Every structure is written in C-alpha cells, then in structure tokens.
Amino acid sequence: MASSMDPAAWASPAFRWLLAGRTVTSLGSAIAPVALALAVLHLGGSATELGLVVAAYALVEVLTTLVSGVIGDRFSRTLLMRGSAWLAGLAQAFVAVALVMQWASVPLLAVMGGVNGALAALAGPSSRAVVAQTVPAEALPNAISALRLSQNTAMVAGFSLAGVLVGFFGPGVAIAVDAGTFAVAALCFTAMKVQPQAMPSSESLLNDLGAGAREVFRHTWLWVLIGQALVYHLVYGGVQGVVGPIVLTREFGDQAWGLSLAALMAGFMVGGVISLRFRPRRLLFSGTAFLALTACFPLAMALNVPLPAILLGAFVHGVGLEIFSVNWDLAIQQQIPPDKLARVYSFDQVGSYVMRPLGLALTGPLAQSIGEHRWLLATASVMAGSTALALIPPSVRNLRRL
The missing domain is CATH 1.20.1250.20 (MFS general substrate transporter like domains)
Structure with missing residues (x-):
C-alpha cells in the first residue's frame, strides 16, 4: 500500500x-x-x-x-x-x-x-x-x-x-x-x-467532437456510468435544491439544512482521506458500490428519524460519493488516450449536469402531487437502483487498476 x-x-x-x-x-x-x-x-x-x-x-x-x-x-x-x-x-x-x-x-x-x-x-x-x-x-x-x-x-x-x-x-x-x-x-x-x-490531427471542431464521442462509446463502463450520472443528477438535484431544505427546515428548524450540508462536506473530506490509502484493485466495482451509499441521505429525510440520523445519512452520502469520484477520475486518466482526455472529461461533465436543471424544474410539482416524503423515498430508490444497474456490465465490475 x-x-x-x-x-x-x-x-x-x-x-x-x-x-x-x-x-x-x-x-x-x-x-x-x-x-x-x-x-x-x-x-x-x-x-x-x-x-x-x-x-x-x-x-x-x-x-x-x-x-x-x-x-x-x-x-x-x-x-x-x-x-x-x-x-x-x-x-x-x-x-x-x-x-x-x-x-x-x-x-x-x-x-x-x-x-x-x-x-x-x-x-x-x-x-x-x-x-x-x-x-x-x-x-x-x-x-x-x-x-x-x-x-x-x-x-x-x-x-x-x-x-x-x-x-x-x-x-x-x-x-x-x-x-x-x-x-x-x-x-x-x-x-x-x-x-x-500529443495534439490530435483533425480537420474540424465537429470531427474532433465526434472522435471524443466515439471514444466515450468505445468503453462500456464509461457511457454506462455517465448515463447513471444523468439519472443521479435528475433526481438528486431537486432533493438538494428544493425538497431537502423545505423538509428539514420545517421539521427541525432553520439550522437543520446548514448542518446537513456541513455533514455532507465532512463526508467528502473523510472520503478523500480514505482514498489516499484505499486502493481497490477493481476500482470501478468498489467505487460504484460506495456510490450506492448516496441513497442514505434522501432515505433518512424520507423516514421519521431524528436529525442526528439524517446528518449521518448526509455524512455517509459524502463519503460514498467522494470515494467513487476518486476511483472514477483515476479510471478515466488510466484508460483514455492522453490526446482525447479533455474531450472525454467534457462529456463526463455535461453528462453529470445537463439533467440537473430539468430535475430542479420537475421536483416541485412532483413532490407536491405525491408528497414530499414519498418523493424523497422514490429518489432514494432510483439512486440505489440505478447504481445497482450500473454494476451489471462486466466492464464496470472487472476494470482493473493499472
């Protein structure tokens, strides 16, 4: 180690x-x-x-x-x-x-x-x-x-x-x-x-963009987990931006949402420290398994549990997301040719955030129609379920650290 x-x-x-x-x-x-x-x-x-x-x-x-x-x-x-x-x-x-x-x-x-x-x-x-x-x-x-x-x-x-x-x-x-x-x-x-x-030889910006897209779709693990990110941000963006603050401030007071975000950031930092030492051989399998922990935060908010349990859920969410992010970043760095790396990262960033505005727009009406706690429970289920589905392809489970 x-x-x-x-x-x-x-x-x-x-x-x-x-x-x-x-x-x-x-x-x-x-x-x-x-x-x-x-x-x-x-x-x-x-x-x-x-x-x-x-x-x-x-x-x-x-x-x-x-x-x-x-x-x-x-x-x-x-x-x-x-x-x-x-x-x-x-x-x-x-x-x-x-x-x-x-x-x-x-x-x-x-x-x-x-x-x-x-x-x-x-x-x-x-x-x-x-x-x-x-x-x-x-x-x-x-x-x-x-x-x-x-x-x-x-x-x-x-x-x-x-x-x-x-x-x-x-x-x-x-x-x-x-x-x-x-x-x-x-x-x-x-x-x-x-x-x-190394600079790519190309004729136009569209050709270069197409080459980046082909590189993404050449790796099943890459497009599968970018697709999972689309689903994640579609549902979780509304939790963090709309439903979470409303539910926690109503049930626990004005300080509750700030405390939950602090717990989330503490989880990120602890996950980063763990990643300095934790070197799984199957980096995407381990990282994606940890990503399933992100469902703990909306799940805790959906249940009638005390605030400390919700803060624990936020902390665990941060730990899981950070460990996944480190292993995900390393997989891209090790598997993608250097001359296509920035383009692949651009597709990764767009895949991560393009659905967030739609999620923010839909969350309010959906949460009102079925109830905020039911929507939080549905969100947790989608986050956990999409992560489990992402583990099905062999390339996600078996990709090895170089």
Missing part, C-alpha cells in the same frame, strides 16, 4: 502549482454563489430572478463544455487554464466594482453569470486532463486524491468565509475576493511547467 504522502507526486513542482491553483480557485468558487445570491436579493430581486441568474451560469457552462474539451485537446491546457483564470478574475472584478459603486442590476449579474459560466467551462476539462502531465503514472492515484481533498477543504472554508465577508463588508467585497483568487490561480498556472500533450 502506497504512503498517503507519495513523494513522487509531491516532488513534482508542476503538481504543487496545480494543487495550489485549483485549491485557491475552489475557495473563490465557494464564496461566489453565496455572495451572488445575496447581491441579487440586496438589489430587490425575487426568487425567480435569482433562479434565472443561477440558470444563466449553468446553461452557458453546459453549452460551452463540449467545445472546451475539443480546445483542451488541441491546444496547451495550461494556457487555457491561466487565460480563463485571468479573464474570470477581470469579470468578477467588474461585478465587484458594479456592486460596490451601486450601479449593478439583476440583468447585469445574469449576463456576467453567463460570462463566468463560459470561462469556467473553458478551463474545466483541461484542469482535470492536465493532472497526468504533472506526475509520474505511479503517483497518479495520490495526485487525484490530494487534489480532491484540498478542493473540498477549500470549499468548506469558502462557504464559511462567504458569510463573514458578506455580513461585514457586503457582497461586492466578497466578489472582489473571488476575483483575487482567480488572479492567484492564474499566477500558479503560469508557474506550472508541463510536458506538452
């Missing part, structure tokens, strides 16, 4: 710069949504307008991600990462000035949300695909675990810091801090020197 502090990963300057850049970006990315929501409300925006601002970010991000995967395989990934970081920093600085100077508006925030969604998508696949260029192959498992653990820790700190910044200084200053984190990340990515990846 490898040490949790694999020297082959930590000895790489490129990996250390990547770790620093992605960590500080995660810190800012946790601050921004809290500050943005309060900024919209401070401007007199309604819940519907807030939803439109958030949707603008999500929609543009999904639409841009597939193109960014092609770009990430055609051009320097570090160049894309630092370029998008600088531009995102400038965009957030503009929003911060508009808020501080009090000439911002809800439509302006929606437009800038779309801009930031595009910039986030531009860097997303490249920042995941570049990991294998920063460390030796034997250090890749530890590198992935360390990156996810540091990012989750930074997000916990960011959520906490966001409330302090907005409460004492206002949303404009909080957005300015987010702009500063992008600038720091851009400096880290500038200092990160990696070997250039």
